[in-house]
Amino acid sequence: MADSLMSRDGTREHDLIALLGQLPVACMLVRGADDTVVAVNPTFEVLFGWPASRFIGHHSAELPLWVSPEQRDGFLRLLFTSGRIQQHEARFQCHDGQTKPCLIYVEQVRIGDQSYRLAMAHDISERSSAHQELRQSEAKFAALFIDSPEPYVLFDKVSAQITEINHRFTEVFGYQPEDVIGKTAAEFGFWRYPNKRPAIINKLLRDRCLRNEPIDLITKDGRTLNCEVSSNFILIGNERCTLSCFKDVTEQRSIEARVKHQAYHDALTDLPNRLLLHDRLQQHLALGERHGLSCALLFFDLDHFKRVNDSLGHTCGDAVLQEVSRRLQARVRKADTVARLGGDEFVILITGLSGKPEQSAETARINAAELLEAVSAPMSIEGHGLQLSCSIGIALSSEHGNTPEDLLKHADTALYGVKASGRNSIAFFEPQMQVVVSQRLQLEAELRQALLEGEFRLHYQPQVDARTQRITGAEALLRWQHSETGLTGPGTFMHVLEESGMILEAGHWVLHEACSFVARLLDRELIAADQFSLSINISPRQFRQANFVAQVGAAIAQHQIPVQCLKLEITESIMIHNISDTVEKMNELRDMGIRFAIDDFGTGYSSLSYLKRLPVDLLKIDQSFINDCTRDSNDAEIVRAIIVMARSLNMELIAEGVETAEQLAFLQQQECHTYQGFYFSRAVREEAFCALLGSPVNWAG
Numbered sequence: 001m002a003d004s005l006m007s008r009d010g011t012r013e014h015d016l017i018a019l020l021g022q023l024p025v026a027c028m029l030v031r032g033a034d035d036t037v038v039a040v041n042p043t044f045e046v047l048f049g050w051p052a053s054r055f056i057g058h059h060s061a062e063l064p065l066w067v068s069p070e071q072r073d074g075f076l077r078l079l080f081t082s083g084r085i086q087q088h089e090a091r092f093q094c095h096d097g098q099t100k101p102c103l104i105y106v107e108q109v110r111i112g113d114q115s116y117r118l119a120m121a122h123d124i125s126e127r128s129s130a131h132q133e134l135r136q137s138e139a140k141f142a143a144l145f146i147d148s149p150e151p152y153v154l155f156d157k158v159s160a161q162i163t164e165i166n167h168r169f170t171e172v173f174g175y176q177p178e179d180v181i182g183k184t185a186a187e188f189g190f191w192r193y194p195n196k197r198p199a200i201i202n203k204l205l206r207d208r209c210l211r212n213e214p215i216d217l218i219t220k221d222g223r224t225l226n227c228e229v230s231s232n233f234i235l236i237g238n239e240r241c242t243l244s245c246f247k248d249v250t251e252q253r254s255i256e257a258r259v260k261h262q263a264y265h266d267a268l269t270d271l272p273n274r275l276l277l278h279d280r281l282q283q284h285l286a287l288g289e290r291h292g293l294s295c296a297l298l299f300f301d302l303d304h305f306k307r308v309n310d311s312l313g314h315t316c317g318d319a320v321l322q323e324v325s326r327r328l329q330a331r332v333r334k335a336d337t338v339a340r341l342g343g344d345e346f347v348i349l350i351t352g353l354s355g356k357p358e359q360s361a362e363t364a365r366i367n368a369a370e371l372l373e374a375v376s377a378p379m380s381i382e383g384h385g386l387q388l389s390c391s392i393g394i395a396l397s398s399e400h401g402n403t404p405e406d407l408l409k410h411a412d413t414a415l416y417g418v419k420a421s422g423r424n425s426i427a428f429f430e431p432q433m434q435v436v437v438s439q440r441l442q443l444e445a446e447l448r449q450a451l452l453e454g455e456f457r458l459h460y461q462p463q464v465d466a467r468t469q470r471i472t473g474a475e476a477l478l479r480w481q482h483s484e485t486g487l488t489g490p491g492t493f494m495h496v497l498e499e500s501g502m503i504l505e506a507g508h509w510v511l512h513e514a515c516s517f518v519a520r521l522l523d524r525e526l527i528a529a530d531q532f533s534l535s536i537n538i539s540p541r542q543f544r545q546a547n548f549v550a551q552v553g554a555a556i557a558q559h560q561i562p563v564q565c566l567k568l569e570i571t572e573s574i575m576i577h578n579i580s581d582t583v584e585k586m587n588e589l590r591d592m593g594i595r596f597a598i599d600d601f602g603t604g605y606s607s608l609s610y611l612k613r614l615p616v617d618l619l620k621i622d623q624s625f626i627n628d629c630t631r632d633s634n635d636a637e638i639v640r641a642i643i644v645m646a647r648s649l650n651m652e653l654i655a656e657g658v659e660t661a662e663q664l665a666f667l668q669q670q671e672c673h674t675y676q677g678f679y680f681s682r683a684v685r686e687e688a689f690c691a692l693l694g695s696p697v698n699w700a701g
């Protein structure tokens with residue numbers, strides 16, 4: 001420091017230099033007479049990094065500070081023309097090679113008769129970079145604002161008038177700058193619900209911002225868009241502004257609404273589903289508790305709806321469910337809920353019941369009776385005239401439970417009670433009904449176990465040619481060898497197998513067991529392949545499996561039996577369901593050599609046009625006609641008609657359920673000679689059947 005402030009011109013100059021040495025500002029003293037530097041202070045040395053020796057004694061034009069000769073000349077010209085410099089911004093060369101932005105002041109100073117120039121430099125690096133950042137951020141903001149993919153609007157914070165909009169705003173809302181600039185949103189009718197404005201503005205003022213606030217806005221062509229507005233206060237230059245982004249979420253909202261609707265509604269009928277029903281039930285139970293009201297839950301189910309699906313197909317079944325849903329809705333009050341739980345199960349929630357429990361029960365009963373009547377009125381679905389009945393189970397919140405779960409369970413149990421006692425009726429929940437439900441559930445569980453543990457058996461009922469007394473075939477009939485209750489016939493469990501879907505597994509087992517039985521008979525030479533066929537009952541559900549044909553083919557191949565030894569018994573309902581698919585499947589099986597019998601003929605649709613289209617070989621006259629054919633002339637006529645029809649269609653015939661010699665005689669008079677029934681034999685175990693095959697009567701001829 002002592003060196004840098006060394007005086008050459010006496011004490012007064014020396015005093016000034018000493019003073020500069022104390023200053024925190026970078027200073028340089030230049031003698032006017034010879035334009036040479038007489039001193040630089042330590043702050044100067046630190047600021048620029050040069051040693052004082054690179055300045056002292058040097059002419060101002062030779063200083064290492066100059067960035068370029070042009071800069072130097074310009075600066076000195078400015079200095080010499082005005083004699084002083086005020087707030088001049090310039091960059092100067094530092095010793096480390098960088099340049100430093102400074103604010104320069106140069107003043108004339110007189111000491112005695114000598115004149116000096118005192119130059120002071122303020123480092124403005126920070127300010128300059130802040131400026132630069134500001135300029136950059138302004139540029140960035142402008143770019144973001146203008147090119148943003150979201151619609152942006154800049155409002156004057158005080159007047160709320162629009163000062164700028166971006167391109168996207170015009171694209172989304174249709175307004176051009178001239179439509180909106182200088183106007184408030186209210187002035188050009190932007191708000192769909194202007195009464196919501198104060199609340200939103202208050203929120204903005206309170207929180208100093210808005211984040212995705214829902215708002216509905218109107219486009220220039222009058223459409224309403226669901227939007228979300230986000231706003232912030234910003235300062236642009238000296239202007240206080242509100243920057244708002246209006247995001248169009250109309251599509252997103254409609255997707256959300258659709259998804260939400262789907263989550264709470266049934267796709268086929270658009271009725272509330274189980275979830276929504278549960279919600280509403282919960283709400284009404286809570287409300288009811290507060291206001292002393294009760295509600296009734298009606299569990300509704302169509303009787304034998306499965307038959308509609310099986311016989312007329314699922315499309316027709318769906319149309320029936322839609323019609324039922326319309327009828328139910330038309331009969332209830334707006335405040336009540338009709339929900340579909342799935343399949344043919346509907347639940348009707350009747351709310352706001354007041355008075356004593358008996359009065360609530362009576363209101364629920366009247367409502368249920370009206371629904372029963374509405375649904376059982378005839379309907380025409382896809383050209384089919386149908387008349388369905390239904391069953392309703394009722395649970396009351398005042399008596400049978402105060403949670404959604406309990407009410408649903410008890411109404412369901414009550415419905416079960418109706419089903420068990422003959423259907424087409426109404427029943428209120430009673431505790432003992434629970435027993436029936438438990439029994440059914442237990443039966444289902446036991447059947448599953450039976451499948452796993454191989455408790456099913458096949459019994460065989462002979463089919464006989466009355467002319468020769470020879471067994472020409474048999475029907476395989478399913479039995480359950482229950483570990484505790486013994487042998488059980490399908491009448492007690494077949495409906496449960498069907499309804500639960502276990503029939504598919506059971507049917508598969510029957511197919512293989514029957515084929516293996518035929519293989520054993522052939523092995524033991526008890527039958528001749530061309531003189532015996534075994535009939536297997538095929539349920540509609542089993543037949544409709546996509547791989548049914550392959551399953552039959554695989555069973556025949558696995559057990560290596562001649563294909564003509566197998567006959568499939570199907571019911572009329574299979575024929576009517578999806579006729580083209582049925583014909584295709586039957587033809588495929590026919591091509592493999594499989595023959596078909598129509599079971600229970602006469603009890604179903606018995607449509608000749610269906611029969612003509614299907615590759616059916618044999619008609620089985622239902623035992624209900626055989627039963628009374630010798631006593632009831634109508635039944636006798638029906639049997640005659642079926643026999644004539646079979647002949648005209650070139651089909652074989654078999655009568656089932658023949659119990660007496662009279663019945664057989666009647667059939668033989670009508671030229672129907674093949675039969676099965678207790679008259680000859682019940683369905684028997686394999687060994688007993690083999691014994692029958694080997695008995696003399698069988699081969700009597």
Ligand SMILES: Nc1nc2c(ncn2[C@@H]2O[C@H](COP(=O)(O)O[C@H]3[C@@H](O)[C@H](n4cnc5c(=O)[nH]c(N)nc54)O[C@@H]3COP(=O)(O)O)[C@@H](O)[C@H]2O)c(=O)[nH]1
Pocket residue numbers: 461475476477478489490491494507510537538539599600623656657658659676677678679683
């Ligand atoms: N999908 C499948 N269905 C099957 C299978 N096994 C049987 N079943 C169906 O169950 C129903 C009842 O069968 P079942 O209790 O075995 O009754 C059969 C005979 O025992 C009975 N029958 C035979 N002769 C007489 C008689 O002289 N009198 C009289 N009262 N009953 C008699 O009839 C039943 C045979 O009926 P059908 O099938 O219509 O020929 C029954 O509907 C079976 O279809 C199976 O494996 N799969």
